[in-house]
Amino acid sequence: MTERLKVDMIACDGHGVCAELVPELIGLDEWGYPILANAPVPQELHKHARKAVSLCPKLALSLARTRT
Template sequence: MTERLKVDMIACDGHGVCAELVPELIGLDEWGYPILADGPVPKELRKHARKAVSLCPKIALSLATGRS
């Protein structure tokens, strides 16, 4: 099972909290909206990714679970 970050771009307001918490997986575009890394979240970054999801002010970030 793997986890991938997903963002609801309609709900996102571009606060940038996610990119501050896990910059290895999330960058920001010129307007402050997230650009997610392609691929599954590495095991060593899962804790940070979950924290970013839980602290998203607009509940726009999520982790989707699937098979690798």
């Protein structure tokens, strides 16, 4: 099993904290909302992804387990 980042676009306010913490996996659109990489979180970035999830001001970001 792997994990992927997911964002609840309704809850997200576009603060951009997630993109600052893990820019390898999250970019921002022209309004500041996240654009997630369509790939599993690599092991070397897992710690940063978890930090981004925990520091999301609106709790809109999560890690979801997926089957490989």
